[in-house]
Amino acid sequence: MPIRPNEVVLGSLLGSCSAHGKLELGERLLQELVQMDPHNTEYHILLSNMYALAGKREKANSLRHVLKKMGIRKNPGMSSIHIGGQVHRFSAGDKSHPRTQEIYIMLDEMIRRLRLAGYVPNTAFQVFSGCGSGEDNANEQEEKELALFSHSEKLAICFGLISTKAGVPLYIFKNLRICQDCHSAIKIVSEIYSREIVIRDRNRFHCFKQGSCSCSDYW
Template sequence: MGRLDDAAICRLRIWDNCVKRTPRCRWIEVNNTVHDFFMGDRSHPLTDKIHLMLSKLGMRLKLAGYEPKTELVVHNVHEEEKEDALFTHGEKLAIAFGLISTSHGTTIRIVKNLRVCTDCHEATKIISKIVSREIIVRDSSRFHLFKDGKCSCNDYW
């Protein structure tokens, strides 16, 4: 509702009262090893290569018509920072890792413990088309098969 200052105060109260929420996490298995990613994560040994792939994807996504859903970012920051925050969501990090770690044509499979956000859903549809890969995301509600710019859920999830 545009009350970002009130939202920030509420988050501080939650923090002060030690309320914990389930962290958002995404997993991808490559070569029998599970790799997990969190929003803004830079702890992976291949983080530089992952972020390089993300920047390449970012350019291609924008050319393909991707518009970041910055209204999803509830922090009171500049529009460019909101776009950066969206682009380092764990799903996108996991997809970038999958792209640099598997051969062309290999299906990328990601599992996440919460529901996929609308921005990641839209971006993943476009990514599946521009990289010619199937991407399967299992979220808390269902399986999503992204292929040729479409999702098996028909945008209903």
């Protein structure tokens, strides 16, 4: 008798669909997952990001509006780093840390060096509702990039860079799955700053070293 796949198996398959752009299969998997756990926002967000990557902005926005109407909110992403016997936590766009000014100065420098190394912000998965003039679209793109730059793991890395000696590995924990842009950016950061950066996200450990990741770009 065939064994029916459980939520863990189907959730892993949906993650694979997101990584490989299998949109139709992802839609079918979400239908089954919603029946198992209708309040799990991660599944909805994964499919919404897949719609955005495929250029289906209306579907991406529609799915997020459904979540909002149901009163379901995405868990906020948090990244923590342990330095000097203390745990420092960051959320996206966080400016509550006592060393915020130093962190954002480091962030500006890091983004500048990333761009020089060939980094291009991956804003495809971010959903903004506007579709106005060329100037409006340019402003929207800039807003998307600024939002990416201040993701929690990037802020945690910047704090680690200003708080430790050169060459010291950085260990970061994140409660959600690391996004594609951060994954690509951190690979480059590990190379240009000669740092080993280990991030434990919701799915697995990522060990970034000398421009590559232990997950072989599968996460």
